[in-house]
Each structure stands twice: as structure tokens, then as C-alpha cells.
Amino acid sequence: MNKKAKIAVTRKLPATVETQLEELSDAKFNLDDTPYSEPQLIRAVSWADILIPTVTDQVNAKVINAAGPNLKLIANFGVGVNHIDLEAAEAKGIQVSNTPDVLTEDTADLAMGSFIMASRRFGECERMVRAGAWTG
Structure with missing residues (x-):
């Protein structure tokens, strides 16, 4: 056993x-x-x-x-x-x-998401929507 x-x-x-x-x-x-x-x-x-x-x-x-x-x-x-x-x-x-490769793809995803968010001003847009300032 x-x-x-x-x-x-x-x-x-x-x-x-x-x-x-x-x-x-x-x-x-x-x-x-x-x-x-x-x-x-x-x-x-x-x-x-x-x-x-x-x-x-x-x-x-x-x-x-x-x-x-x-x-x-x-x-x-x-x-x-x-x-x-x-x-x-x-x-x-x-x-x-340890688990050396566990975060490789996640890190790349965050980097790409940050690039898109900054270049398309997603943060600013999200704040406008929440404030009710989005006019369409």
C-alpha cells in the first residue's frame, strides 16, 4: 500500500x-x-x-x-x-x-492590452462613460 x-x-x-x-x-x-x-x-x-x-x-x-x-x-x-x-x-x-513559464503568456497579454489601451485612450473613454459624459 x-x-x-x-x-x-x-x-x-x-x-x-x-x-x-x-x-x-x-x-x-x-x-x-x-x-x-x-x-x-x-x-x-x-x-x-x-x-x-x-x-x-x-x-x-x-x-x-x-x-x-x-x-x-x-x-x-x-x-x-x-x-x-x-x-x-x-x-x-x-x-x-517553481513554475518558471506560468506567467509568460499572461505577461505578454498584459503588455499588449496596455499598448492598445494607451493608443486608443480606453482609460479616458471608460471614465467618460462612467461619468455620463459619453455623447455617442
Whole structure:
């Protein structure tokens, strides 16, 4: 019998991801979807095999050093890892991963949208409509 991994998920994730985690692991989710405090992170790493944080969670040396012996992976749901103390994780033999390409298309979409919004003065038009100043 395979033991399911115990996973602590610190923030709301896409529904498909949460569904898969529920099916494949013993996942505990942050139902409030607010950033975990340091004490909450310390509690999570004390029992988890895997921690899935986001950029809002400060996974510092104090948190990592409080990790139980089962914590083997910090799988960041995001591009950066500057909120995770990589040296402390390495010293404890904890792997750190991220999702490096997750925002590439979104960033391009925002850039293109900004170009169009600025060139066509959409912001100004939206304010006119809301103020009732649009004459057609």
C-alpha cells in the first residue's frame, strides 16, 4: 500500500490543480486564501511532506529549520523563489521547485492590452462613460 504524500497548500490554486491534489495526496488547503503567517508556515512544515507556497509566503530560515523530517520539497506555485531561503532549504536537504513559464503568456497579454489601451485612450473613454459624459 502506497502512503499518500501529505501536502500543505498555502493559497487558493486553480480548481483543476486542487482536484488533482485531493485525488492523489492527503492535501490540506488554506480555506481562507490569505497569506500564511510565520507561525502558520511553521505548523505546516512540521507535518507536511511537501509545501506548496506562493510568492506571498515568506519561507525563511526559521520556517525551514522548523520543518519536520518528512519535508522533502517546497514546490512554489509561481515563477520566483526569492521568498524562499534557498540556502536553508539546501542545508536541510529540501528540494525547491517553481513554475518558471506560468506567467509568460499572461505577461505578454498584459503588455499588449496596455499598448492598445494607451493608443486608443480606453482609460479616458471608460471614465467618460462612467461619468455620463459619453455623447455617442
